[in-house]
Amino acid sequence: MSLNNATIKARLIEKFGDQVSGFEEPYGMLTFEAPKDMNLKVMQFLYDDGELRFQFLTDLTAIHYPDKSGKELAVVYHLHNLADNIRIRFKVFTDINKPDIFTATQLYSSANWMERETYDFFGVNFVGHPNLKRILNVDEMEYFPMRKQYPLEDQTRIDKDDAMFGR
């Protein structure tokens, strides 16, 4: 195994300097973040570089952190280098009031529906996407249901004491 987390990290820092940050290795998977207008540059570099070759998009999704002001939405990419069999996780954060992120569809055909799903549930606006419309929910829906301000159960119910059971 030639490629390891340390090498990937070094290559990224060499190329992008302090623009890539927040390096972590939870459960062995290299995780880092970049500014949101850099997402395509970073992914293109990871794709094209002869040593890194992250050419398989495993997963694309978003997370909502309502308390992180200005960085409420995180878009998470899981990339896989199949030749060296190593995975990385790459995050970009965006303001929920201006959730514009460049689309990865030019790089990965698989990103098409994954981005539509992310738009559908979190309202991330993928700039340049060929067909950005809802995919699993009905077209008439007016909100993005996976955001944390939409609780699962009716909050007017008084017969369940959440303070007691903590869910």
Add this chain to the structure above:
Amino acid sequence: MPETITHHHVKLPEGSIEKATITLNLGPTHPATHGVFQNIVELDGEKIVSAEQTVGYIHRAFEKLAERRPLYQITTLTDRLNYCSAPINNMGWHLACEKLLGVQTPKRVDYLRIIIMELARISDHLICNSVVGVDSGAYTGFLYVMQYRELIYEIYEEVCGARLTTNIGRIGGFERNFSNTAFEKLEKFLNEYPAVLKEFENLFNRNRIFMDRTIGAGPISAQRALNYGFTGPNLRAAGVDYDVRVHTPYSSYQDFEFDIPVGATGDCYDRFLVRNQEMWQSLRIIEQAYRKVQEFKGADAEVYHADAPEYYLPPKADVYTKMEALIWHFKIVMGETEIPPGEVYHSVEGGNGELGFYLISDGGRTPYRLHFRRPCFIYYQAYSELTKGSMLSDAIIVMSSLNLIAGEMDA
């Protein structure tokens, strides 16, 4: 886009839309879709000009539901993803949880899990391949092999009490040990199934009609398949030997000897052959796992779960007599166990490819965010590219040979 005809013999009423192509809806409920999803195909005669897929008819908001459920209650959600191989989903979820919680499972548990997972893979491929037969006009194979799916379901029933939506196993192991009947049924399966699979292959593999229908139908190159995020048998049929069981072994798959069958052209015929070969490999794995399970002697032969009292329910007798067991029992059942904070991605080789669980915990009692990587959802995008320019009957067979499961697409 449809072309406009400039001259015609029929006088159309005022305001009619003229076009040279026919729009045909395959689905949402149609015998050919084998599930609730839709294909809107634009036909020029019998040729497909374009196809557009619509999914979401059985969207059940699993990811939202999961944010209010303790870990053990999420297993039942995973049942309903790819319901043709529910045990793999269950095990994948347990493995993801165990990774987050740091629970080490004993070897015997790993091997028992592998037996169940490989049985599930066989039942999944069995359905897919026999349905490819049905959709190409050969019903016999389907009826013939269904008896053995039934036997697999009986084994599940013996282990967990359920057949389709199994909810099999627990975090840390199984809810109970395998009974003798379960092993007897497994032995029966191992003895009888090879002959059945051989017969099934005899019916199809070199059948001229079947070959003519499937060879060259819906092909995809390795390059395009990777770009489209294909995994599992569909990717391997295109010639890429990526298998999660080998690349990132989980549940002690590294202890087993098996091959990864690959195809070349990625067409329906290759997908069919790859799935058939995988069933033989699964049989090999089950035989090895069963031998390994039999090697455990004495107390080791009774182990069926890890020692993880915070997450694994204590025996009921202890709940009534021991204070500690009562506390654990209460905390688990009421969902009061705090999950350690962390971020985990764990994937298993599902029936259709890499089934991933991306689990984020903020230290609360339920996941902060859970995302399922559903292989079906990702590769179904390629459908319009696969069928463009082919005949309508090919489009049907491509649909069944991709093994599209509505439950897995919609989550």
